[in-house]
Amino acid sequence: MTTPFRVGFVTGATPDKWAETWRRRSRVPLELVPVEEPEQEEGLRDGTLDMTLVRLPVDRDVLHCIPLYEEVPVVVVGHEHVVTAVDEVELADLAEEQLVRPHVSGWRPEAPQLAWPVMSLPEAVETVAAGTGVLLAPMSVARLLRRKDTAYRPVVDLPATRVGLAWRLDRDDERIQTFIGIVRGRTERSSRG
Structure with a gap:
């Protein structure tokens, strides 16, 4: 049995459209895991999550992070x-x-x-x-x-929060690259270049 690809997401983040694309393209099961913002890095650090939609900032000494969008x-x-x-x-x-x-x-x-x-x-x-x-x-x-x-x-004078996609620096396998491609809007036929 294939180990599921586990993606965490903080409250308010909506991974559904990316999950739907993953499920159409991959035979690897995908699990979406809700996480509380104060614990958003824990699952990545301990290896129970492969990637997480986080609110920035995150510890860049340990994690890769692609900023995705800002929230009002x-x-x-x-x-x-x-x-x-x-x-x-x-x-x-x-x-x-x-x-x-x-x-x-x-x-x-x-x-x-x-x-x-x-x-x-x-x-x-x-x-x-x-x-x-x-x-x-x-x-x-x-x-x-x-x-x-x-x-x-x-609140007009409060800085926007930013949501990003994070994963551990020491993990960069094909499944992670596939999910990054989906989030960035790559099609099955497009190259990573």
């Missing part, structure tokens, strides 16, 4: 929050808010913050829905975890 940053709020009255916000508009989960940029509101427990993204959205704080996240995450009792708005 948004603030997720309860559906009755004042932010819902506008089309977009700036970080200054959020200065007095409670941030329920740290943002990768390191930005923090000016208001004293509560000592929130570590939360998964779904738990953070649930907390926001209760009206007790806000969440900064990529738009893809906000869309995926959207609820009737939440809303989101772009």
